[in-house]
Amino acid sequence: MLTLYHYDRSTAAQRVRLLLDEKGLPWKSVIVDTARGDIDQLPENYHEINPKGLVPTIENKGVGIAESLIILEYLEDAFPETSFRPTSAEDRAKMRLWMRRIDDGIHVASRTIGVCIVNRFIYLEQGAEKIRTYHEKMRDHVRRDNDRVNIEMGLASPLLPDALKRFRALFEDMNTRLEGHDWLAGEAYSLADIALVVYLRRMESFMMAPLWSHLTALNTWYARIAERPAYKTAVIDWGDITEAKRTEHGQGAFPEIAKLWMA
Template sequence: MLTLYHYDRSTAAQRVRLLIEEKGLEWNSVIVDTARGDVDQLPENYHEMNPKGLIPVVENNGVGIAESNVILEYLEDAFRDTSFRPDSPEDRAMMRLWMKRIDDGVHVASRTIGVCIVNRFIYLEQGQEKIEKYHAHMRDLERRDNDQVNISMGLESPLLPGALRTFRGLFEDMNARLVEHDWLAGASYSLADIALVVYLRRMESFMMAPLWSHMIGLTDWYERIAARPAYQKAVVDWGDITADKRTEHGTGAFETIAALWKEAAA
């Protein structure tokens, strides 16, 4: 049986849970909340499975698989009864191009936005000693360096405008595709949709949905995915222990974020 190392609100974990539920797989849950800096909870062999020490990791047949998009492809290869890859080579290439955008800047931008709006307050509440310990164990040096800037500067971070520009560009490109097509790659729901829908959920949780409410293709696509039973089980039912803070700080940040979002169109 699969074992998934994850936590509730992680976008990377959400996409893996979403595919697991779409495929109807049985799995064991191990909560590793790295977002709260709880490095002491990592299993002893965790860095063998994922050298970065991050989640998610899927363990199956004695092997640990890291990196959420790699995990999605692994699950497709390992459990073939249902497929979420398009049929044609051309559509599969399109699927992978959409997914590639995550590693080409979208995921880093997502973390910048989250830390600047909300997570900095969570870290600061835990004290400087725990923050320093967390960063000392962090093996992704770009993540560490970005965090240090974003925690200290918040909405004034020089990294925030670029992150919002990345997200606005992504959402606009997705909307342009989805105005004309039901799904991002080919004629059916695929790994591309599973991989990217979690970022709308994340931004929505920060109270930012009005920024793209006029993007009809994108909003309709999101509503259709959110109505799927697997989405309910994989995302909604897991909840978010930081939900109240996201609502509070997201509401307080909206005016600033909206102004930066508008500037990103220039």
């Protein structure tokens, strides 16, 4: 059986759970919450299967595979009976171009926004010593260096304006595509939709949804996916243990976030 190392609110884990549930694959859950500095709870030898020590990681037949977008492609290759790749080579290329945007800055921008609005408060509650130890052991140095700036400066972080700019451009580009199509690539629900929809939920959880309320096609697409049974089991039912803090700090940050979004 597949084993997934993950935690509730991780966007990367959400997209893997979405594909697992869409394919109807049985899997074992192992919770590894790497988001709060709790590095001591990593399973033994976890870095051997995920060098960065992050989630998600999936194990199958004794082999561990890291990086959520690679996991999506792996699951398509290993379990092709129900496919979420477009049928034509051209549409598959379009699917991968949408997914490429995640590694081209969107995922890093997502963390910047999350830390600046909410997570900095969670880290600060744990004390400077724990934060220092957490960052000393963090193997992703871009993540570490960005965190240090964003935790210290919050909404004044110099990284925040560009992160918001990237998301505004992404959502507007998605809306333009979706004005004439139901899905991002080809004529069917694909890995591109699965990979990107999790960011709508994440930004929504920071109370930011009014910023794209006018993007009708994007919101219709989001609602269409939210109605799928797998979305409920893979995303909604897992919940978010930081929901109250996201609501509180998201509402407090909204005036400044809106100003930066519109700049």
